[in-house]
Amino acid sequence: MTKKNEKAGNDLMKHIKPVIRHRLFIPIVFLIFLLLINIFIKPGFLKIGLGKDINGNPVLIGNIINILNNSTELVILAIGMSFVTACSRGQDISVGSTIAIVGGVVMRVLCGNETQPTELKAPVIVAFILGCLAGMLCGAFNGILVSRFNIQPMVATLILFTAGRSLGSMAMGGLKPKAVASFSYYGNFFPGFPIPTPILITAAVIIITCIAMKKTNLGLYTRAVGINDKSSRLNGIEPSRIKFMSYVIMGLCVGIAGFIQASRVQTVNPYTIVPGIEMDAILAVALGGNSLGGGSLNLPGSIVGAYTIQTLTSMLTTLNVNTNAIPVFKAVIIIVLVAIQTPAVKRLFGRKTQAAKPALGGGKESA
Amino acid sequence: MKKLFSAVLVLMLVLSLAACGKKSETTGKEDKKITVGVVQTNANESDWRTANTNSINKAFEEAGFETKMVFGEGDHAKQISQAQQLIQEEVDYLVVLGLQSAGWEDVAKAAKEAGIPFIMADRKLDLPEDLYTAMVCSDFEAEGKKAVDWLKKQNLPSYKIVVLGGDTGSSAQLGRSKAIEEGAAANGWEIVFNQNMKGWDENLAKQAVADLIASGTEFNVIYAENDNMARGACDAMSAAGITYGKNGDVKVIAFDANKWALEKVLAGEFNLDVECNPLHGPRIVKLIKQLEAGEKIEKNVYVEEEVFDCDTITREMIDARSY
Incomplete structure (x- = not known):
């Protein structure tokens, strides 16, 4: 009986080990852990109901839906930030300010010079494309500074971090317009379709990224440049081009995120839009098990990290945590999350689950 | 026809330029003009702030004051150094719309020593009564x-x-x-x-x-x-x-x-x-005019506000x- 149990246990361990050692294990466990806390405190947390909005259109209502919906910008930014981090060994801290610029451009295109326009001044697709172009232009600016002039990413992006929100205000001509309701579909619901549009956009972005990673060498090149500039140049990869490209990809992500953000409330306040999102995006990358020193590209990890952060934010709201305690609360959870992924803790963990097998290097992770 | 039109345009341009020149000459002659230093928060952080900035600029212009407006852009320390800079430039009045209410004692003291009346607007700052001259604040x-x-x-x-x-x-x-x-x-x-x-x-x-x-x-x-x-x-x-x-x-x-x-x-x-109420401009102008005329003013009056x-x-x- 005991032998049988032991054998079954060994078999089980054989299946569990690869799961535990999987690079997504810790991020996912934490996400599940957070969700469990939520369920414990509010049993109805996972419930998703079909409700009706004020005009009688069907809508899905539930905390999970809200988390998936509200994390859209963060997920998209985390994808871009992963590329930037992996190859340029630094972070783009200008994403929040660039979203202000994109939002400003989108609003100006849609509203012209009026504060309460009665119709859209241009087709939404035009605003979307121009918004993305604005984002990519900012990305290209950062990219040139980093790749051609070899400025440290944080210093290079500090320029737009400082100036971006004012530029966004200028793009809007100093006005605070509110676009008509039909622009709200992209950040909320299409009438009659109950799933929030941002969730669909997130899915589309993730699928496109997956295809790009499978069909191109982007992931390999990005990591190669991040691990060693010189050796990748010797192998025929131009590091500056890859770095430049990663910032343009980041810019495109910012463009999409800015467009969604503008659509959510159909208005943009460049000075307050997405406060502090750059730090959340960097945190998502770190939570996903990517090295902030570059060289590793774990996109699924970053995405799970982004969802974790949004779950935490949502949790702090539903639990009505005292405002003054929120930063402390968040900091404690983040420290635990980050600490458990450090090599020191991992080694301790590894010794228990797997006897003295050398840990895999961070640089060997793949997407 | 075209020629005539362009000739008229040129004439208008010349005339308007001349008018400009004349105006600047007259302002140059007025040597005693009141200079007011304004430390504002951000230029356009909200509709409220935009209305606030416009109100001050417009009222000062109508009153014939020279306005030196600086913006803290969200930076409290920057605002303080800007205020000190304005004191050194010897403005006649200093108006402060602080981002934060604390930490203004040194500025207020410096203004007092330089004999510059210190008026706080928007947020009430944490200052002892003897350090400020008047306030235009919301309660x-x-x-x-x-x-x-x-x-x-x-x-x-x-x-x-x-x-x-x-x-x-x-x-x-x-x-x-x-x-x-x-x-x-x-x-x-x-x-x-x-x-x-x-x-x-x-x-x-x-x-x-x-x-x-x-x-x-x-x-x-x-x-x-x-x-x-x-x-x-x-x-x-x-x-x-x-x-x-x-x-x-x-x-x-x-x-x-x-x-x-x-x-x-x-x-x-x-x-x-x-x-x-963001329309602080006219109130500040009124205060300054009273001070200029040597009238006594009440220190702690809040702006009147309505409900809708x-x-x-x-x-x-x-x-x-x-x-």
């Missing part, structure tokens, strides 16, 4: 109390209040939150949610209210500390099919009273909007407003 706690009084009069069977606070630590947030917290404690109301939204952000307020609805938190009053957050909360309620406003289940209280928000009060979407109730608001009240 945020009194604003909150007006909302609490109104809420009391509604005689709801139960009060479950959602408080959407502004930027943590700003005097507007502190005053308005204090009023509702004390009001709720005094009347036995329940505050089911009380958190501050970073940057008074509309979207954050919307997401917070959506989360509350999804998790089944019941509420029947939204106390949003600015117009934008009230609008965000209404968006979230619309999306979940909850009725609000004049004929709805949830009472919506907003602050600041921007013109577009008053339209919402008139439409019955907001129940109450408490004004926070959806039951009593009229189209004329909205049209009469400039912002």
Whole structure:
């Protein structure tokens, strides 16, 4: 009986080990852990109901839906930030300010010079494309500074971090317009379709990224440049081009995120839009098990990290945590999350689950 | 015809240039012009701030003051150094709209030593009475109390209040939150949610209210500390099919009273909007003129502010407003 149990246990361990050692294990466990806390405190947390909005259109209502919906910008930014981090060994801290610029451009295109326009001044697709172009232009600016002039990413992006929100205000001509309701579909619901549009956009972005990673060498090149500039140049990869490209990809992500953000409330306040999102995006990358020193590209990890952060934010709201305690609360959870992924803790963990097998290097992770 | 047209254009250009030249000559002759240094927060952080900046600029221009306006752009330390710079430039009056209420003692002392009257506007700064000359400030706690009084009069069977606070630590947030917290404690109301939204952000307020609805938190009053957050909360309620406003289940209280928000009060979407008056310009001009004439002024007078109730608001009240 005991032998049988032991054998079954060994078999089980054989299946569990690869799961535990999987690079997504810790991020996912934490996400599940957070969700469990939520369920414990509010049993109805996972419930998703079909409700009706004020005009009688069907809508899905539930905390999970809200988390998936509200994390859209963060997920998209985390994808871009992963590329930037992996190859340029630094972070783009200008994403929040660039979203202000994109939002400003989108609003100006849609509203012209009026504060309460009665119709859209241009087709939404035009605003979307121009918004993305604005984002990519900012990305290209950062990219040139980093790749051609070899400025440290944080210093290079500090320029737009400082100036971006004012530029966004200028793009809007100093006005605070509110676009008509039909622009709200992209950040909320299409009438009659109950799933929030941002969730669909997130899915589309993730699928496109997956295809790009499978069909191109982007992931390999990005990591190669991040691990060693010189050796990748010797192998025929131009590091500056890859770095430049990663910032343009980041810019495109910012463009999409800015467009969604503008659509959510159909208005943009460049000075307050997405406060502090750059730090959340960097945190998502770190939570996903990517090295902030570059060289590793774990996109699924970053995405799970982004969802974790949004779950935490949502949790702090539903639990009505005292405002003054929120930063402390968040900091404690983040420290635990980050600490458990450090090599020191991992080694301790590894010794228990797997006897003295050398840990895999961070640089060997793949997407 | 074309030639004639262009000739007329050129003539107009020349004339207007000449007019400009003349104007600058006359201003040059006026050697005794009052210079007022203004330390503003941000140029365009909100509709309220834009109206505020415009009001000051316009009133000063009409009064014939020379304005030196500087912007702190969200940086408290920058504002202090800007104020000190203005004192060194020997402006005749110093007007400060502080980002934070603390930390202005040194500036006020320096101004006093230099003999420059120190006028604080917008937020009341933490200064002893002898260090400032006058103030043009909003009493945020009194604003909150007006909302609490109104809420009391509604005689709801139960009060479950959602408080959407502004930027943590700003005097507007502190005053308005204090009023509702004390009001709720005094009347036995329940505050089911009380958190501050970073940057008074509309979207954050919307997401917070959506989360509350999804998790089944019941509420029947939204106390949003600015117009934008009230609008965000209404968006979230619309999306979940909850009725609000004049004929709805949830009472919506907003602050600041921007013109577009008053339209919402008139439409019955907001129940109450408490004004926070940004038109400081004329008041400051009046104060300076009194000081110039050597009249005595009262030190601690708050700006008068109104409330707009959806039951009593009229189209004329909205049209009469400039912002």
